[in-house]
Amino acid sequence: MNDPLRWNFDQLVEMAVTGQVSQPALRRGGYVHWPNGVGEMLPGMHGITYNARVGDRAFGWAGDHVEPGVSIAHSEERADYALHYLSCIGNEAEVVTGLARGAQGVVTGEHARLLVDFPPDVLEQMTIGDTVQIRTLGRGLKLESHPGIEFKQTSPALAQALGLRTEGETLTCPVAMELPPRIMGSGAELNAEFVDQDLMSGDRALMAELGIDQMRLGDLIGIRNVDHRYGRSYREGRVAICLCIHGDSVMTGHGPGILTLMTGPADALDFDMDPTANIAHSLGIRGSA
Amino acid sequence: MTQPNTLATNEVDLVAVSVAGVVAHPGFPGLPAEPYRLASDGTPFLLPTYGGIVYNVSTGDRAFGWAADCIHPGVSIHQSDDNRNRGLNVFACIGNRARVMTGGAAGTTGVVTGKSGRFSEQVIVHIPRDARTRMAVGDQLLIRSEGIGLTLTDHPDVSLKGISPGVLAALPAREEDGQIAFGVTAQIPAHLVGAGLGLTSEGGSLHMQSSDRELLAELGLDRLRLGDVVALEDTDSRYNHGYLSGARAIGVVASTDGPRAGYGPGIAILMTAPAGQLGSFESPDANLIHLLELDD
Numbered sequence: 001m002n003d004p005l006r007w008n009f010d011q012l013v014e015m016a017v018t019g020q021v022s023q024p025a026l027r028r029g030g031y032v033h034w035p036n037g038v039g040e041m042l043p044g045m046h047g048i049t050y051n052a053r054v055g056d057r058a059f060g061w062a063g064d065h066v067e068p069g070v071s072i073a074h075s076e077e078r079a080d081y082a083l084h085y086l087s088c089i090g091n092e093a094e095v096v097t098g099l100a101r102g103a104q105g106v107v108t109g110e111h112a113r114l115l116v117d118f119p120p121d122v123l124e125q126m127t128i129g130d131t132v133q134i135r136t137l138g139r140g141l142k143l144e145s146h147p148g149i150e151f152k153q154t155s156p157a158l159a160q161a162l163g164l165r166t167e168g169e170t171l172t173c174p175v176a177m178e179l180p181p182r183i184m185g186s187g188a189e190l191n192a193e194f195v196d197q198d199l200m201s202g203d204r205a206l207m208a209e210l211g212i213d214q215m216r217l218g219d220l221i222g223i224r225n226v227d228h229r230y231g232r233s234y235r236e237g238r239v240a241i242c243l244c245i246h247g248d249s250v251m252t253g254h255g256p257g258i259l260t261l262m263t264g265p266a267d268a269l270d271f272d273m274d275p276t277a278n279i280a281h282s283l284g285i286r287g288s289a
Numbered sequence: 290m291t292q293p294n295t296l297a298t299n300e301v302d303l304v305a306v307s308v309a310g311v312v313a314h315p316g317f318p319g320l321p322a323e324p325y326r327l328a329s330d331g332t333p334f335l336l337p338t339y340g341g342i343v344y345n346v347s348t349g350d351r352a353f354g355w356a357a358d359c360i361h362p363g364v365s366i367h368q369s370d371d372n373r374n375r376g377l378n379v380f381a382c383i384g385n386r387a388r389v390m391t392g393g394a395a396g397t398t399g400v401v402t403g404k405s406g407r408f409s410e411q412v413i414v415h416i417p418r419d420a421r422t423r424m425a426v427g428d429q430l431l432i433r434s435e436g437i438g439l440t441l442t443d444h445p446d447v448s449l450k451g452i453s454p455g456v457l458a459a460l461p462a463r464e465e466d467g468q469i470a471f472g473v474t475a476q477i478p479a480h481l482v483g484a485g486l487g488l489t490s491e492g493g494s495l496h497m498q499s500s501d502r503e504l505l506a507e508l509g510l511d512r513l514r515l516g517d518v519v520a521l522e523d524t525d526s527r528y529n530h531g532y533l534s535g536a537r538a539i540g541v542v543a544s545t546d547g548p549r550a551g552y553g554p555g556i557a558i559l560m561t562a563p564a565g566q567l568g569s570f571e572s573p574d575a576n577l578i579h580l581l582e583l584d585d
Contacts, residue, residue, distance in 0.1 A: 033528045035563070182480040182523070183532045186487020188498075188551040189407055191327070198487055200532040202525060225480075230327045231550020233500040234480050253487030253531030 005164060005171075006145040009156050014137040017083045018096070019072030021130045022046040022113050032064050035202045035252045040064075044247065046071050046113060048126055052247065054108045054117050054218035055280030058256040059201070059248045065257070066247030068217045070105070070123070071113040072132050085193060087114050088138030089243060089261065090158030090283055096133045100125035106285055107134060108218060109245025110153060110195055111257055117285050146171050149264035150229055152193055158261070161282040162220065162241075163274070170267065173241045174274035176219040177212065181226045181234050185253040192228045192260050201248050201255030218279040219244040221258055222271035228263035239269045243279065294462035296469070297442035300454040305435040308377045309390070310366030313411050314426045315340035326358060328548035329500040334358070339409045339544065340365050342424055346545065347585065348402045348415045348516040349578035352554040353499075358547035359555060362515045363402065364421065365411040366430050378410050378492035382436030383541055383557055384453030384581060387414045390431050393423035401432060402516060402577055403543020403557045404451070406485050406493030413543055413557075415577075417584045444469045446566040448527050450490055452559040459580040460518065461572045468565065471539055472518065472572025475510055479523040479532055483551035490526040490558055495538070497521075499546050499553030513554060516577035517542045520569035526561035537567045541577060 024046040031039030044063035052061060052068045074080040093105040093116045103122040109115035116132055138155040149171060151159070165172045179199055183206070187197030199212065207213040215221075221242040227235035228242075246257040262269060280286040315338065317324070325333035338358040346355065346362045368374040387399040397420040403413035414430060436453040447469060449457070461472030477497050481504075485495035497510070505511040513519065518541050525533035544555035560567065577583060 035525055035528060035531070035533065037528045180480075182478075184486075185531055188486050189484035189488070189496075192550070200486065202531045203533045206534060227329065227500060227550065229550075230329055230331045231500075231552075233329055233483060233498045233550040234504075235329075235501045236504060251487065251531075252490075252525055252527070252529035252533075254529070 005143060005166065007156065007159065008142045008144055012137055012140055012156065014135055015086060016133050017086055017136050018131050018133045019074045019083045019114055021048060021126060021128050021132065022071050022073045023128045032251050034250045040250060042250070047128065048123055050123055052217070055278060055286045056217050058215040058217050058244050059213045061247050063247060064249050064251070065254070067111055067113065067115050069108060069115055069117040070126065070132065071115055073113040083114055084110055086136035086139055087134050088136060088153045088155040089279065090155035090161065091134050091136055091138065093132050093134045095122070095126065096131050098127055098130040100130065105132070106283055108279060109243070109257070109259060111246050112195065115245060143171070146268060148268040149262055151262055152260045154261045157283065158279065163282065170270050172270045172272055173262065174220065174277040175222040175241065175271045176275055176277040177215055178222045179212065179258070181223060184223065184226065184232065185255070188232055192230060192232050196245055196257035196259040197232045198249065198253070198257055199255040200253050202252050215244055215256055216278055217244055217247065220277040224266065228260040232260065237266050239264060239266050239271070241269065241271060293458050294460060296457070296462055298454060298457065299440050299442060303435055303438055303454065305433055306380065307431055308380045308434045309429055309431045310368050310377045310412055312342060312424060312426045312428045313340040313365045313367045326549060329550035334548055339405055339411060341426060342421055344418070344421055347418065348583060349576060350515050352513040352515050352542050353511045353546045355545050357545055358549065359552055360545045361403065361405060361411060361413040363413060363415045364424065365413055367411045374410055375492070377412055378404055380434040380437055381412045381432045382434060382451045382453040383559060384456030385432050385434055385436065387430050387432045389416065389420070389424065390429045392425050392428035394420040394428070400581055400583060403541060403555070404492055404494055405544060405555055407488055410493065415583055441469065444566065447560055447562045449560050450526065450558050451492065456559070456580060461575060463570060468568050470568030470570050472575040473520045473539060473569045474517040474573055474575050475513060476520045476522055476569060477510065482521055482524055483553060486530050488529060490528065490530050494543055494555035494557050495521070495526070495530045495540065496551060496555045497553040498551055500550050513542055514576055515542050515545065518575040519556060521556070525563050526558045527563060530558070533563055535565050536563045537561065537569065539567065539569060
């Protein structure tokens with residue numbers, strides 16, 4: 001039976017934040033290293049990515065940490081933190097300067113920069129430095145009917161698009177894939193409100209065996225026995241629902257970026273498999289499934 | 290003292306170089322607006338953390354149960370310039386001799402026992418307790434850096450990371466069927482490896498996780514001591530730290546537990562191999578205080 005979900009949408013405050021389209025940047029030296037040490041020079045982060053979009057594959061690019069769509073940042077540190085912490089997945093974005101002024105987009109991820117999807121014809125009009133404004137909404141989100149579950153960076157639009165179902169006290173979210181906690185890596189040193197935690201794809205045989213190499217950008221992801229409330233760590237009997245926000249990496253301890261959306265005890269939060277559970281469809285970014 | 294091994298190495302080819310640092314002052318980012326850090330359950334806490342001269346926590350003491358967040362035992366040093374600090378953090382090897390060069394304890398000899406990683410990046414030095422009472426923040430320590438470039442002649446697939454020839458020779462070791470195994474006090478499963486994953490494995494540290502206290506108690510991991518040599522299962526630390534089935538890393542417990550998610554005791558990695566070439570066996574006395582006969 002599907003009990004009604006009671007959200008606190010009417011308590012949420014909606015605010016504008018802005019960022020500028022970033023210029024791709026590399027570290028001095030430039031190489032990223034495969035697990036055996038071999039160095040390679042690869043694109044992926046920052047800027048406008050024309051040909052990798054939410055809904056596309058997360059693995060198999062000749063790139064590292066490929067950020068789909070447009071990556072924006074703010075040059076002032078504290079304003080940039082506001083861009084990071086206030087923006088939620090599914091928030092509306094609008095280009096407010098340049099040739100693409102007025103074009104509408106959607107927040108699809110938060111990495112070292114904020115990731116925003118725009119249609120391909122809009123990308124053709126955009127340039128580095130264009131300002132994108134986001135109507136942030138979602139911080140403070142609560143599901144009053146299920147107080148044991150905590151939400152991170154989940155907009156009301158996303159909350160309503162996830163296909164959540166209730167059965168008694170338990171909330172179930174459809175996900176495209178489950179990940180084992182032992183492969184959750186880089187990002188373990190950060191708080192769970194900030195950016196993502198990479199899955200560690202260095203065990204390529206395991207990636208193929210579990211089908212993880214079929215992951216798509218924008219896939220909903222379930223992980224059991226992790227606690228993502230304040231940091232991301234192993235704890236039996238807890239669950240996290242996450243989102244794949246960026247592509248695979250060659251570097252040890254890295255891989256596709258997994259951003260926390262929900263976390264709670266296993267008797268309150270559960271997931272089941274739906275291969276189509278991807279925000280490219282559920283948020284209508286690339287049409288319905 | 291544990292029976293030392295006689296493993297063949299390239300020790301005669303190593304270059305010994307000086308690196309120096311000064312005793313770090315404890316830092317507290319965020320004060321005064323936000324003095325708290327958050328425990329893994331969200332509880333705010335305000336506790337001593339890394340840096341400085343620590344009078345009553347030493348290598349050999351327990352790693353758990355202190356009212357502290359990832360405390361470094363003994364004395365922590367750094368360089369204020371990032372590039373120089375990286376030189377200090379990478380070139381100082383566990384087991385290297387350190388000497389206090391300035392201040393009230395000038396001339397005292399100590400030993401490098403650990404390092405810390407992202408957000409702190411200090412080198413941890415054991416100095417006898419009595420000498421610590423004569424030291425001041427800002428005193429300079431000089432380290433005879435020796436160990437970068439060290440290899441095991443008969444085990445080229447084992448990558449050595451920041452380990453001095455002295456520590457390597459002191460470790461209990463067994464060679465069997467081409468595999469080399471070292472004595473450790475504990476083996477940590479891959480799902481309890483935490484902060485440091487994906488970050489550099491040249492210098493710094495890799496923390497175990499400690500949020501699931503019941504599991505730690507069940508595995509006996511909450512009895513770890515500072516200076517314990519431990520193995521991390523299915524962990525590849527050749528170039529960054531990450532998961533790989535069959536890989537193994539061996540390191541030394543360098544800092545205490547803390548309340549934050551992902552930040553159990555910090556482990557300075559000493560060696561790693563990707564595919565079963567490195568093993569470990571139980572050796573309850575595999576702790577730096579015994580291996581190096583450290584003075585209290």
